Amino acid sequence: MSEKSRGPVYVERMSILFRIQHLLLMISLLVLAITGFALMYYENALAQVLIRLEGGVLYRGIIHRSAAVFLMAQLVYHAFYMLISREGKRELKEIWLTRRDFDDFLQAMRYNLGMGNEYPRFGKYGYKEKFQYWGATAGVFLISVTGMILWAETFSMRFLPKFVLDLTLIIHGYQGLLIFVILLFWHLYIVHLHPSVFPMNWAWLTGKVDAEWIREEHPLEYEKLKGEGVL
Amino acid sequence: MKSLRSFLIAALLAAAAVALATTAGAGPTVGDCQECHGDKTMEKSLPDGRTLSLFVDGNLFRESVHGKAECTACHTDATVPHGKLAAVACGRCHPDAQKSYSQSTHGIAHAKGVKDVPGCEDCHGKHDIRKVQDPKARTFRLNIVGVCLKCHEDRVIEEKYGLPDQKVMEAYRNSVHGMASKKSGLLGAAVCPDCHGNHMILPGDQPRSATHRQNIPTLCGKCHSGILEEYELSVHGKGMRAGIAESPVCTDCHGEHTITKITDPRSKVYVMNIPKTCTACHGNEAISTRYALPKKRFSTYMDSFHGVALEYGMTKAANCASCHGFHKILPSSDPASTVNKANLPKTCGKCHPNAGVNFAKGDIHVEVTPEKAMGVFAVRIFYTIFIGVLIILFVLHVGMDLLGRRRRLETKPEEKKE
Numbered sequence: 001m002s003e004k005s006r007g008p009v010y011v012e013r014m015s016i017l018f019r020i021q022h023l024l025l026m027i028s029l030l031v032l033a034i035t036g037f038a039l040m041y042y043e044n045a046l047a048q049v050l051i052r053l054e055g056g057v058l059y060r061g062i063i064h065r066s067a068a069v070f071l072m073a074q075l076v077y078h079a080f081y082m083l084i085s086r087e088g089k090r091e092l093k094e095i096w097l098t099r100r101d102f103d104d105f106l107q108a109m110r111y112n113l114g115m116g117n118e119y120p121r122f123g124k125y126g127y128k129e130k131f132q133y134w135g136a137t138a139g140v141f142l143i144s145v146t147g148m149i150l151w152a153e154t155f156s157m158r159f160l161p162k163f164v165l166d167l168t169l170i171i172h173g174y175q176g177l178l179i180f181v182i183l184l185f186w187h188l189y190i191v192h193l194h195p196s197v198f199p200m201n202w203a204w205l206t207g208k209v210d211a212e213w214i215r216e217e218h219p220l221e222y223e224k225l226k227g228e229g230v231l
Numbered sequence: 232m233k234s235l236r237s238f239l240i241a242a243l244l245a246a247a248a249v250a251l252a253t254t255a256g257a258g259p260t261v262g263d264c265q266e267c268h269g270d271k272t273m274e275k276s277l278p279d280g281r282t283l284s285l286f287v288d289g290n291l292f293r294e295s296v297h298g299k300a301e302c303t304a305c306h307t308d309a310t311v312p313h314g315k316l317a318a319v320a321c322g323r324c325h326p327d328a329q330k331s332y333s334q335s336t337h338g339i340a341h342a343k344g345v346k347d348v349p350g351c352e353d354c355h356g357k358h359d360i361r362k363v364q365d366p367k368a369r370t371f372r373l374n375i376v377g378v379c380l381k382c383h384e385d386r387v388i389e390e391k392y393g394l395p396d397q398k399v400m401e402a403y404r405n406s407v408h409g410m411a412s413k414k415s416g417l418l419g420a421a422v423c424p425d426c427h428g429n430h431m432i433l434p435g436d437q438p439r440s441a442t443h444r445q446n447i448p449t450l451c452g453k454c455h456s457g458i459l460e461e462y463e464l465s466v467h468g469k470g471m472r473a474g475i476a477e478s479p480v481c482t483d484c485h486g487e488h489t490i491t492k493i494t495d496p497r498s499k500v501y502v503m504n505i506p507k508t509c510t511a512c513h514g515n516e517a518i519s520t521r522y523a524l525p526k527k528r529f530s531t532y533m534d535s536f537h538g539v540a541l542e543y544g545m546t547k548a549a550n551c552a553s554c555h556g557f558h559k560i561l562p563s564s565d566p567a568s569t570v571n572k573a574n575l576p577k578t579c580g581k582c583h584p585n586a587g588v589n590f591a592k593g594d595i596h597v598e599v600t601p602e603k604a605m606g607v608f609a610v611r612i613f614y615t616i617f618i619g620v621l622i623i624l625f626v627l628h629v630g631m632d633l634l635g636r637r638r639r640l641e642t643k644p645e646e647k648k649e
Contacts, residue, residue: 042539057543112635119639158585163593167606169536174614181618185625193629195636 010208011225013124015087021078022204028071033180035064040173065151072144075137094124097134101127123220128190132182139179146172258303259311265289267312291359321351331430338430347388354378370429372418376409379423403488407495419454426450445471447480455481461558466565477518484508484557500557503541505550506532531596547582554578554595570595 014022038050038060054060082088103120105127110116120126125133146168149156156165191201196217203209211231215222225231267273268287275283292298303309305319322329332338332351340348354370361368369378382388384400403409403423411420424432426442433440441450448471452459462468462481470478484500491498499508510529512518519526532538532551540548554570561568569578575591583590597604599611 039539042542051543057540057545108635109631111638112631114638119635154583154585157579157583157590158587159589161589161592162595163597163604163606166593166597166604167610170607170610170614174611174618178614178618178621181622181625185622185629189625189629189632195633 009211009231010206011211011214011230012207013203013209013214014207016207017081017087018091019204019207021074021081024074025071028067028074029179029183031067032064032071033176035060035067036173036176037180039064040176068144068147068151071140075140075144095130095133097130101130105131121219122217123224124218126218128186132186132190135182135186136179139175139182143172143175143179146175258301258309261289261292261302263311264302264309287358295356295358295360296362297358297360319352328430335428335430335432336434337432347382347391349382353382372422373412373416375422375424376403376412399488406488406490407492408490421454425453444476444480447482451481458558465556465558465560466562467560475522477512477522479512483512500552502546502550503544505552506538506541509551525596527598528596531598535597549582553581 034050035054038047038054039057041047042051051057051060054063082092104122107116107118107120108127111119149160149168150165150172153165156168160168191197191204192199196213201209211222211225214225222231265287268285269289271284271286273285275285277283297304305321306316308317328351333342337348341350354375356369361371363370365371366373368374380400383394384397386397388394389396404413408421411417412422428441431441435442435444437443438445440446448459448462448468452462463472467479471480486499489497489499493500493502495501496503498504506529513524514529518524528551533542537549541550556569561571563570563572565571566573568574572591575595576586576588579586579590594604597607599608601608
């Protein structure tokens with residue numbers, strides 16, 4: 001029996017815990033972006049509407065910081081989960097950045113441009129997922145540190161000259177923009193606009209993906225699952 | 232000796248008799264005049280058909296400041312009976328007032344024969360003149376505004392002579408001075424003549440006018456003397472005394488007739504309006520160039536969190552005056568200035584108690600240029616380029632990825648054939 005004649009087989013890609021983490025992360029990042037950019041681009045008419053909607057600069061700040069605390073709590077929870085739990089340890093191994101990912105990336109580019117004949121074979125997470133994960137994590141870490149310095153401004157002022165705080169403010173804002181750009185151009189592409197998943201990869205809601213998709217996009221994972229007898 | 236004394240007594244008696252006889256013979260007494268002028272119906276027809284009442288209220292006259300004098304003290308040519316009398320000349324007894332008045336804008340117009348312009352009696356009254364301290368006097372502090380506004384709120388007169396319009400008068404009524412006078416009956420509140428003078432009123436553009444720019448600080452300082460003292464020490468006060476025309480005086484920041492309390496949102500010096508008020512001069516290219524003032528103060532403030540917060544109504548956010556002071560503003564180079572480097576920890580510390588000497592390093596108004604704030608400038612450029620390049624790479628990657636995917640799909644059937 002050919003594989004195509006079989007009905008689609010679904011395998012789990014995101015456990016319920018990861019789906020919840022993803023959802024909370026999405027909500028807090030959106031809130032932070034809306035409240036943050038409203039202040040960063042306060043001259044913009046839309047930003048002014050947003051600030052008014054958020055209850056003025058005072059409440060905008062309170063909302064922003066509440067969401068930030070929430071995000072940082074998630075970051076800490078996620079770090080512990082990845083380091084301690086069985087599922088987390090397994091996922092960490094999968095997503096861990098290695099030399100091979102950069103080779104994969106270059107190989108993929110060569111292939112895409114017709115300069116190579118072999119497209120890299122990815123495991124559960126290819127270079128696209130890994131770059132995004134580590135890029136966003138580093139970004140969120142940097143924006144959290146600068147954010148806390150700015151939040152505790154009376155404390156920071158005791159140690160830091162004003163120009164350092166000026167720098168912190170600039171970094172905080174642009175770092176937010178950077179994260180936003182990553183989400184818009186990278187994440188949206190790989191989980192929404194990529195032809196293999198368009199209109200979207202439903203895994204963030206159902207947790208499951210088509211085995212056929214895994215075979216095409218993540219062949220090493222497919223073989224691993226086959227070897228484990230899941231498929 | 233005896234003969235000398237009797238001679239002196241006789242002479243005295245004779246003098247008294249002569250004096251009596253002269254008075255009696257010189258003219259009618261108040262009582263004589265009142266015989267006719269005490270009649271309420273007494274009137275005279277004017278050529279234009281109107282009638283003029285010739286009634287004089289004897290009681291009001293006796294209560295007036297001139298009540299003990301005879302009618303003839305002013306109406307020197309009055310006899311019983313009499314025809315048309317000469318105009319009363321107040322200046323005979325009040326030469327100083329007469330002199331001031333004649334130099335005033337009212338007096339000059341009066342001399343030219345302008346009929347609408349007020350003479351003595353229009354402000355002081357005629358037979359019922361009272362002392363200015365008397366609450367019933369027209370010129371009493373709480374009554375005088377109404378007297379001035381009788382003409383100065385008359386649209387016809389305003390238009391005819393190009394006077395400040397009703398808006399100005401309305402503004403005064405609603406100002407802190409007008410309200411204090413009218414609503415609270417405060418005697419200390421400024422009324423028209425306190426600023427404009429009484430007899431010697433001149434338009435503000437004339438150097439001799441009490442309300443000329445050069446005289447404003449001294450004028451306001453008559454009541455606000457503590458503030459005048461501070462102002463005189465400030466860069467604005469010193470500049471103004473040195474004859475720098477652009478140096479602000481009280482009214483430039485507070486307004487004139489529109490002066491309200493600083494807690495009033497309409498005030499030019501209400502917290503939310505202060506940046507705009509200061510910027511009127513400090514954002515003026517010509518002024519800041521001529522006097523070598525630091526530039527871009529407004530835009531750099533508005534770009535700071537203080538500026539944004541204030542604009543969105545957080546009134547406790549620092550405005551210009553929070554750091555620079557108000558009446559006693561000094562340049563940052565002055566060791567006594569609140570924004571002198573050495574004093575910044577204290578000034579910032581008003582709101583940020585932990586701001587120490589270390590904190591005061593670096594510019595407060597951050598002008599993002601390589602010379603003024605290299606760090607911020609570099610970070611901004613770095614991120615802008617970084618994000619820009621990243622976006623280009625992302626788009627390129629998407630394009631290449633799609634290209635590669637097509638190639639993969641094309642080659643797949645071949646693989647199957649093998």
